[in-house]
Amino acid sequence: MNFDFIAKKRILFMLSAIIIVLGLISFLLGWGLNFGKDFKEGILIEVNFKESIEIKEIRNILKKNNFTADVIQSMDEKKYQIEVFTDEDKKDEIKNLFIETGPIEGDIKVNNILPFHSKDIFVKILYLILIGTVMLFLISLIKKEFILASVAFITAIFNLLLTLSVFSISGKKISITMTISIIITFIYSVGLIINIINRISKNKLLIKSIGYKKMINLSLKQASGVSLIALIAVLITLIGLIIYSEGLFRNLAILLASGFIVITFSSIFTSGSLLEILNQYFSKYK
């Protein structure tokens, strides 16, 4: 594979810019990245059926009527506590739904509840990632190459922006699952970025013989081989969850799969292109 990573930098930046702009537009239009049900008020239903009923049955009843319940907790095989995140005026509709379903013991209790999580969690996570990015910069300085460390720092930020943009374009709401995915993809991107700058640092001696651009291309080729095989391995592991599971697990698998694809390609292309650009202005390898 003799792919010229650097030559494609214009296309990469155009594509990245389009993704980020689209992400921003979808965010501003309220399509994606707005706070989801984890951070919203909801309705708590306590229902006691006369006969035992499966959770799946309750979930299906709600699904058929366009309600989603992420949390259905059994108290025993007849009594359930269900959290539905919908408007307050739907309370009676949900109540009637269960009355129609089957014989109910006693009253169905329906109460509004406050959100379980506060919105500042997401901001805290972003702060944490910023701390992590600074740490990545400091760790990269071990190679005694300021440009490499800067590339690692900017690539990590760029990865985060692209990941958030993709989440936003796909209409994903901010949830606890999303915060988990963002941290996981960030930590994984640390591995990818360090692998790239490590390769570049090792191949530095080749600059004299093959030139700067070819050295970068060679390093990216070596790093991308490992990154792509690892990406395939990760996607294979997630495929089961995406196809067979439901709820939070499926959502996590989708977010992780999209996040991993974005950061794998972004790490390779962004770091290479950045190195080439920064080299033109600051580096000794002109």
Added chain:
Amino acid sequence: MINRFWHITIIILFLVIVAGAFYLIYPPNEKIKTGLDLSGGIQIILSPEEEQSEDSIREAFLIIKDRIKRLKVVESRVTMDESNRILVQLPKINNLESIISVIKNRGYLELKIVKGIDVGLKYIEKKEEESPKAEEETKDKDKETTDEGVKISSEEIEQTTSKILDKLKEQLGEENIKYEKISDLEFNLELKGANLQSTYIVILQLTMGEISESETIERIEITKYDPIYGDAVAISGHLKDVKPITAQRGYQEIKNSVILNLDKELEKRFKSLLEQNIGDDLSIVLDGAIRTITDISEETIPAEEANLIYIPNIETFEEAENITTMLQTGTLPINFKIDNKIDVGPTLGEDIIYESLIAIYVGFALLLISILIYYRGLGLVSVISLVLFLILLFSLMTLAKVMLTFSSFSGIFLAVGVYVFSNISIYEKVKEELKKGRSITTSIDFGFKNSLNDIFYIDMSIFIIALVLNNFGTKQVKGLLLPVVIGSILTIITLFTFTRSSLLLSAGFLQKYSLKPFLRKNVS
């Protein structure tokens, strides 16, 4: 030959460690603790003891939320419904009751001067023999009895009471004792200036011994033993800092305590409280219960304003931490009662957990099959070492008391991702060496040697960043990143001990039987 022996030793040692680790997590459903989202827990519903304003309930709700956030419980859910009930869900943990008390109790701490003790005593009559024969005999003799038992004569009560009073007068002086008759069998004593602890021993001695040998008195019951408080100063709301201090063993054993750093205003009030009450006792009272009590004398008053107070002699460090949490978060404005305490199922739903578990097994099996297909013979070693890596990871997580939750499951996924990434990095290096025309054994040896620095650099970077974020992060982040922290170290250990030695041993076998370590198209 020496190398072979060395590799076999490493493999055996590694397997012994894994066997020990496996023992730690077997049976997994008992040893690996799972969280509220995966296996359910307890739901407590708190409601105000009396009708309260919406604002004070909201304030209490925020305090309770803050307390739970500070507690060491990995996972919890707190919300409030429109009926002003606060719903708290906690995983099934050992110290559940103490956690509930931290959530529910007000956490009101005050300094109180103890002026004396209010003691209530009651004579308990001896019970009649309960055998039917004895009952009949009693009837025959027409002896005066009550429903409770043999009636005590008023003379005997008078004699015993004066005996108690005389002994107390000896101890405390007549002017400090106030007697009040409540009923024929019951009386109260107000003991001014009495020491709370030593007086209790005296009263116990007086109400036992000779009196219990009386013909009609079974015993004397202490119905109340309450301190009589004088001046009081609230500590809550005047604390700059609160810290738990762990017990110290040594020449003088010191139990766990909580250190309170007072603000300037309380410093002044504390000193003047001591100066105005010399000779009395000073108590630190938490939610109405005395935590500690000391004498106030000229010597105990500090020359300057004192800004530190200790709550000493706390049985466990966990209790000290719980008190600290209560004091750090502030006093609940209202008293709560537990309306309902019930077991609840997993928040993720039993059906979804079941389906997801199958999906996880399928995903993991697909990963192992892919490794086997892609890396062939050497992939088998990877598959085995990945399984061993997971056993070690789970056992270390169990040792570190990491609860398995949705969040920590995600962390395990990332740890496996890091492991697979590192493994692929090494194998790709081995492939590069094979391309150079080296033998399998030499390629594996060189591949590992060349990638040691890279893997160490990558995994240690992940380790350091995950560790830093784990320290700064919320509870959820901690659950998520701890498996990554453990996993990044385990990756290096597993790959460069078991995997390397096994590969080098199996490489000889592969070479001997002319088996290809990788797919043909990958190595030209």
